[in-house]
Amino acid sequence: MKFGYTILYVDDVEATLKFYETAFGLKQKMIHKTEDGNAYGELATGDTTLSFAAWKFTSSHFPIPVQDGGLGNHPPAVEIALVTDNVQASYDRATKAGAIPLQPPVDKPWGQTVSYVRDNNGFLVEICSPVG
Numbered sequence: 001m002k003f004g005y006t007i008l009y010v011d012d013v014e015a016t017l018k019f020y021e022t023a024f025g026l027k028q029k030m031i032h033k034t035e036d037g038n039a040y041g042e043l044a045t046g047d048t049t050l051s052f053a054a055w056k057f058t059s060s061h062f063p064i065p066v067q068d069g070g071l072g073n074h075p076p077a078v079e080i081a082l083v084t085d086n087v088q089a090s091y092d093r094a095t096k097a098g099a100i101p102l103q104p105p106v107d108k109p110w111g112q113t114v115s116y117v118r119d120n121n122g123f124l125v126e127i128c129s130p131v132g
Contacts, residue, residue, distance in 0.1 A: 005042070005049035006080070009057065009066060010121045013039035016052045019120040023097035024082055024090070024127075026050070050080065071100075071122040079116075079124035087113040090127045099125065 010016045013031065020026045020043055029049070031041035038054040055068070067076060084090040087105045095101045099117035102124075107113050113129040 003048055005051050007040075007051045007053050008080075008121070008123060009055050010052050011055055013041045013052045013054055016119070016121060017041045017043065019098065020050075023094040023099050023119070024125075025093070026082075071118070071120075073122065075118060075122050075124045079126050080119075081126040081128060083128055083130050085129065087115055087127055087129050091115045091117070094125070094127060 008016075017028045017031065021028060026043040026045060029042040029044040031039060033039045036056075038056045040051065040053045040057070042049050042051040082090070091101075091105055094117050099119060102116040102118060103114070105113050105115040105127075110131070112131050115127045117125050117127065119125050
């Protein structure tokens, strides 16, 4: 078994894909829209895919309610980690594009530089250097 993808549920899949392209330089891999306005989209992120699906899908996918993160709520207890060789420049680009700054880049004792923002949906995004 291998880890294939993560799906985050959002209000507007197209706006989220555009945000990630602008804020983090990731490219859209695909988008699928249904006639009733639902959408599913993926970003080209390497071996593991980061994808987004419309909130409307949760009611047909899961037998229980799913917690809405949203910008008005505390972020869900999960983060997306994006690795870069230039954390400061990537952090600056993300915040300029509308990401909410949480923690500017900090050098950690194990040799990694780490920063945090919230995306346009309220999800935590770690912008960090490679480990090791």
